[in-house]
Amino acid sequence: MTDWRRGIVLDRDGTLIDFVRDPELGSVVSAFHPDQLRIYPGVPEGLRALQDAGFALAIATNQPGPAKGQIPESAVHRTNAALVDMLAAEGVRIEAVEVCLHHPGGGPGGDPALALACTCRKPGPGMLLALVAKLGLDPAQSWMIGDAAVDIGAARAAGLRAGLVFERGRCEMCPLRHGPDPLLPDAVAGNLADLARVILQS
Ligand SMILES: [Mg+2]
Numbered sequence: 001m002t003d004w005r006r007g008i009v010l011d012r013d014g015t016l017i018d019f020v021r022d023p024e025l026g027s028v029v030s031a032f033h034p035d036q037l038r039i040y041p042g043v044p045e046g047l048r049a050l051q052d053a054g055f056a057l058a059i060a061t062n063q064p065g066p067a068k069g070q071i072p073e074s075a076v077h078r079t080n081a082a083l084v085d086m087l088a089a090e091g092v093r094i095e096a097v098e099v100c101l102h103h104p105g106g107g108p109g110g111d112p113a114l115a116l117a118c119t120c121r122k123p124g125p126g127m128l129l130a131l132v133a134k135l136g137l138d139p140a141q142s143w144m145i146g147d148a149a150v151d152i153g154a155a156r157a158a159g160l161r162a163g164l165v166f167e168r169g170r171c172e173m174c175p176l177r178h179g180p181d182p183l184l185p186d187a188v189a190g191n192l193a194d195l196a197r198v199i200l201q202s
């Protein structure tokens with residue numbers, strides 16, 4: 001028991017990296033190529049602070065694009081690997097990456113083997129529980145950090161604490177700031193550097 005570690009499980013899109021926005025088309029999609037990776041300000045600084053305090057770092061990301069026929073599975077893995085490398089260049093060590101490639105509805109041209117209701121897609125706990133086992137984490141001393149209600153739901157389902165990076169203008173998240181709500185996070189901040197400070201003081 002005593003050699004269990006504290007860990008931080010990080011959402012990817014909207015938490016570590018920005019979405020890919022096309023102003024002309026008005027479209028917003030998740031990054032699917034290394035050239036599209038835009039790490040948010042404060043992310044390397046915040047992750048280094050958590051790492052220096054002894055937290056193991058990992059990523060858990062829903063990527064239904066291959067199930068929906070939008071992008072190949074290889075693009076997801078290549079983009080994730082490039083993100084891990086970019087963070088490593090900033091002195092941040094990501095120890096594991098868990099990806100849910102599933103989607104309950106699938107989509108035209110999608111891989112039918114990925115079109116299913118799984119237990120890993122957040123807010124399900126599957127990816128977090130896998131990381132707890134793989135990295136030897138103590139769930140009660142570990143955090144899931146994300147930008148959406150599904151991240152908080154996954155944290156609750158897996159018994160981790162929940163941290164929210166709140167992007168201004170995301171009305172989806174407004175109810176979470178103004179609870180009462182079972183999905184109220186344990187810590188909130190406007191960027192990851194500030195959230196790391198809140199977590200380290202808690
Ligand atoms: Mg997100």
Ligand SMILES: [Zn+2]
Pocket residue numbers: 099100101102118119120121
């Ligand atoms: Zn899944």
